[in-house]
Amino acid sequence: MSVLVYVEHAEGNFKKSALEIVSYSKAIADQLKTNLIALAIGNVSDENLTALGKYGAEKVLNVSDKKLDNFVNEAYSFVIADTAKQEAANVIVLSNTFSGKGLAPRLAVKLKADFVSGAIELPDIQNEKFVVKKTTFSGKAFAYVELLSSIKLITLTINSYQLIESAVSSKIVKISPEFRDSDFRATVKQVVRSNDKTPLPEAELVVSGGRGLKGPENWHLIEDLADALGAATACSKPVSDADWRPHEEHVGQTGISISPNLYIAIGISGAIQHLAGVSSSKTIVVINKDPEAPFFKAADYGIVGDAFEVVPKLIESIKEFKAQK
Amino acid sequence: MKVLVCVSNVPDTTTKVTFTNDNMEFNTAGVQFIINPYDEIALARAIELTEGGKGTVTIVNVGKADTEPTIRKALAIGADDAVRIDATPSDAYFVSYNIAEYARDKNFDLILTGRESIDYNGAQVAAMVGEFLDIPSFSIIKKVEFDGSIATVDREVEGGKEIINVSTPFVAGCAEGVAAARIPNMRGIMSARTKRLEVIAALESGQSTRIIKYEVPPQRSTVKIIPADEVGKLVELLHSEAKVI
Ligand SMILES: Cc1cc2nc3c(=O)[nH]c(=O)nc-3n(C[C@H](O)[C@H](O)[C@H](O)COP(=O)(O)OP(=O)(O)OC[C@H]3O[C@@H](n4cnc5c(N)ncnc54)[C@H](O)[C@@H]3O)c2cc1C
Ligand SMILES: Cc1cc2nc3c(=O)[nH]c(=O)nc-3n(C[C@H](O)[C@H](O)[C@H](O)COP(=O)(O)OP(=O)(O)OC[C@H]3O[C@@H](n4cnc5c(N)ncnc54)[C@H](O)[C@@H]3O)c2cc1C
Numbered sequence: 001m002s003v004l005v006y007v008e009h010a011e012g013n014f015k016k017s018a019l020e021i022v023s024y025s026k027a028i029a030d031q032l033k034t035n036l037i038a039l040a041i042g043n044v045s046d047e048n049l050t051a052l053g054k055y056g057a058e059k060v061l062n063v064s065d066k067k068l069d070n071f072v073n074e075a076y077s078f079v080i081a082d083t084a085k086q087e088a089a090n091v092i093v094l095s096n097t098f099s100g101k102g103l104a105p106r107l108a109v110k111l112k113a114d115f116v117s118g119a120i121e122l123p124d125i126q127n128e129k130f131v132v133k134k135t136t137f138s139g140k141a142f143a144y145v146e147l148l149s150s151i152k153l154i155t156l157t158i159n160s161y162q163l164i165e166s167a168v169s170s171k172i173v174k175i176s177p178e179f180r181d182s183d184f185r186a187t188v189k190q191v192v193r194s195n196d197k198t199p200l201p202e203a204e205l206v207v208s209g210g211r212g213l214k215g216p217e218n219w220h221l222i223e224d225l226a227d228a229l230g231a232a233t234a235c236s237k238p239v240s241d242a243d244w245r246p247h248e249e250h251v252g253q254t255g256i257s258i259s260p261n262l263y264i265a266i267g268i269s270g271a272i273q274h275l276a277g278v279s280s281s282k283t284i285v286v287i288n289k290d291p292e293a294p295f296f297k298a299a300d301y302g303i304v305g306d307a308f309e310v311v312p313k314l315i316e317s318i319k320e321f322k323a324q325k
Numbered sequence: 326m327k328v329l330v331c332v333s334n335v336p337d338t339t340t341k342v343t344f345t346n347d348n349m350e351f352n353t354a355g356v357q358f359i360i361n362p363y364d365e366i367a368l369a370r371a372i373e374l375t376e377g378g379k380g381t382v383t384i385v386n387v388g389k390a391d392t393e394p395t396i397r398k399a400l401a402i403g404a405d406d407a408v409r410i411d412a413t414p415s416d417a418y419f420v421s422y423n424i425a426e427y428a429r430d431k432n433f434d435l436i437l438t439g440r441e442s443i444d445y446n447g448a449q450v451a452a453m454v455g456e457f458l459d460i461p462s463f464s465i466i467k468k469v470e471f472d473g474s475i476a477t478v479d480r481e482v483e484g485g486k487e488i489i490n491v492s493t494p495f496v497a498g499c500a501e502g503v504a505a506a507r508i509p510n511m512r513g514i515m516s517a518r519t520k521r522l523e524v525i526a527a528l529e530s531g532q533s534t535r536i537i538k539y540e541v542p543p544q545r546s547t548v549k550i551i552p553a554d555e556v557g558k559l560v561e562l563l564h565s566e567a568k569v570i
Contacts, residue, residue, distance in 0.1 A: 008483075010483070010484075070487075071482070071487070073452065073455075073461070073462055073463070073464075074455075074461055074462075077456075097483055098464070098465055098480075098481050098482050098483055099482065099483070101448045101452070101464040101465065102452055102462070102463070102464040102465075102480075103452075104449075104452075105417070105421075105448075105449040105450075105451075105452035105453040105456065105464075106452050106453070106455065106456040106462065108418065108449070108453065109418070109421075109453050109456035109457055110456065112532060114418075114532065114533070114534045115417075115418070115449065115534070116534065117446075117447050117448055117449055118446060118447075118448075131537065134446075135446065136444065136445055136446055136539070137336070137340075137342045137351075137443070137444055137446075138443050138444075138446060139542075140340075140341075140342040140541075140542075141342050141344070141539050141540065141541055141542070142539065142540040142541075142542065143445075143536045143538070143539050143540075144536065144537050144538045144539075144540070145534050145535065145536050145537070146534065146535045146536075146537050147534055148532075148533070148534070148535065149532060182459070185460075185461050185491060185492065185495075186461045186463075186478075186489050186490070186491040186495070187489065187490050187491070188487050188488070188489050189477075189488045189489060189490050190487070190488040191482075191485065191486075191487050191488075192485050192486050192487070192488065193484055193485040194484055194485045194486075197484075198484075199483045199484040201483075202483070204569075205569070205570070229570065240501075247467070247500075247501045247502055248481075250501070253338050253443055254338070254362045254363070254443065254501075255501075257446075261569045262563065262567070262569040262570065272338070272339055272341075273338045273339070276338075279542060280542070282567075282569065283563070283567040283569050284545070285559065285563070286548070296548050296550075297545075297548070298545060299545070299548045300545060300546070300548060300549065300567065301548065301549050301550075301551060301559055301562060301563070301567075302548045302549070302550045302551070303550070303551050303552075303553050303556065303559065304550060304553060305553030306553075309553070310553050310556060313554075313556045314556045314559065314560070317556045317557045317559075317560045318560055318570075320557075321560050321564065321570070
């Protein structure tokens with residue numbers, strides 16, 4: 001028995017979301033009174049691998065093979081499934097990131113594991129039951145899902161578990177599993193990075209703009225506020241539909257769902273489809289000139305006012321605050 | 326080119342979600358059902374790739390008879406025929422297994438799904454179908470183009486995208502950017518009535534998760550309104566009260 005956590009990295013560095021799932025998996029391993037094993041695929045320094053021990057990984061497995069330089073769902077899921085079998089893992093945890101979404105369903109089939117995607121809390125493990133809470137109806141509800149199979153698979157929503165240090169000394173083991181040629185039918189031709197900023201789903205602070213901003217020429221307000229805070233930027237659907245902003249920034253029921261610590265909505269009315277994607281944000285600030293805008297009902301803090309006057313003042317105020325610190 | 330498009334029947338995006346039967350069942354009373362919005366994108370792309378005699382589009386849905394209006398709408402938009410696998414879609418594994426077993430001997434060149442359903446939000450079906458059939462899968466794509474049987478696919482990854490070459494067959498979950506959703510015209514609606522909609526029995530998948538309870542998120546406490554000329558106060562509250570900056 002063991003808990004296996006697959007940790008993603010970017011050019012050898014673990015992101016916060018990776019450390020979150022190590023902390024989360026450690027808590028599951030403790031509940032099940034078993035060991036936590038972490039698996040990283042690709043080139044990661046021993047120093048970084050060892051650092052996973054800080055969050056509770058007793059054993060850190062690393063596969064480094066030229067064939068795996070590019071991310072291929074089929075091959076990666078084969079390696080993870082193989083490792084899960086070798087280590088007799090009965091709980092397997094991945095991040096609910098784009099790559100996690102590509103890998104985990106294939107793993108569920110390979111391992112005949114019951115699978116919950118987008119968990120937001122630790123599983124409730126009692127009286128032989130294993131129940132996981134996840135968001136459903138695009139943020140409008142939660143579901144408690146019981147997993148019945150002997151092997152259980154979970155992907156954890158980003159930003160839904162805190163980092164918990166539980167220093168153990170970790171041992172690094174390099175492994176070299178077999179590959180199947182048929183798993184390399186897809187070839188990555190090019191990787192396009194959109195920018196150096198934190199990707200929106202992982203961002204802890206998000207500044208978002210809606211149709212109230214009137215046009216793309218006014219987006220410096222959103223960007224400057226985001227820069228002052230160190231936040232990512234987002235938008236409502238009509239804004240990306242009109243090509244004022246790229247589609248990747250569109251949040252909501254038909255865009256991406258986010259759960260940052262702070263979501264600032266500027267000139268967004270708060271339609272039900274928009275709220276669905278952002279309602280699990282920890283703190284919501286709404287700036288809108290209409291006191292009747294529905295978004296105020298879903299907000300923690302609100303400013304009724306013209307964005308073109310309020311936002312520049314807010315930027316100054318944030319800068320002053322940062323300067324004092 | 327033979328394309329299979331997986332279509333899920335979901336509550337309209339304006340639905341106020343409530344539950345019945347001691348919070349164990351979604352309350353469908355008064356709820357309008359639609360084609361999952363991402364599946365409309367998948368369908369639109371499938372039609373673009375096949376129209377003008379270049380191929381056929383088949384719709385597959387795992388559902389009971391109540392999903393037929395949604396299937397008919399997909400036919401009205403332009404699919405050629407449809408299959409309903411007659412069962413309550415009890416979980417993604419069951420749904421994917423049944424779609425894969427249906428598709429196994431039909432020689433589809435391409436299987437398109439939406440990136441996720443807007444009701445259960447699993448984002449599981451595309452990759453599970455791929456694994457059951459042992460073919461490549463791409464869970465979230467922004468573009469798919471063909472040069473003969475070789476496709477170029479733009480897959481979404483953290484902070485960017487990857488441009489991938491792959492030969493058919495494969496499965497892809499469509500997101501915005503792949504195509505613009507289409508609305509049915511009068512001719513489409515008329516012809517949809519006579520297009521073939523086959524109903525087949527479902528197979529046991531031998532595994533399933535079970536939703537034991539639903540819950541509606543707690544209401545946020547009432548909003549604190551800060552005067553527009555005192556933005557400094559907001560910054561102070563975000564720091565000392567909300568502790569987010
Ligand atoms: C199937 C479907 C799916 C959808 N999915 C999504 C989704 O995923 N995400 C999404 O966002 N929407 C979605 N929508 C659209 C949604 O219904 C709303 O139309 C949309 O969210 C409105 O965007 P908005 O708030 O930017 O614009 P509006 O509703 O036009 O609101 C603009 C707001 O700006 C305010 N304003 C105007 N001027 C100023 C100013 N100077 N200063 C401050 N405030 C100002 C106004 O008071 C108003 O409240 C979907 C719709 C459908 C039918
Ligand atoms: C009455 C009822 C009870 C349910 N009980 C449970 C339960 O106990 N446990 C549980 O895990 N789930 C349950 N579900 C959820 C249901 O099983 C999901 O629709 C199914 O799991 C598919 O997963 P998803 O919606 O997460 O799809 P995703 O993987 O998010 O969907 C991606 C794409 O797959 C395709 N797709 C999805 N569903 C279908 C379908 N039915 N037919 C054809 N294509 C489809 C679409 O193209 C969709 O865009 C229940 C649903 C209903 C209606």
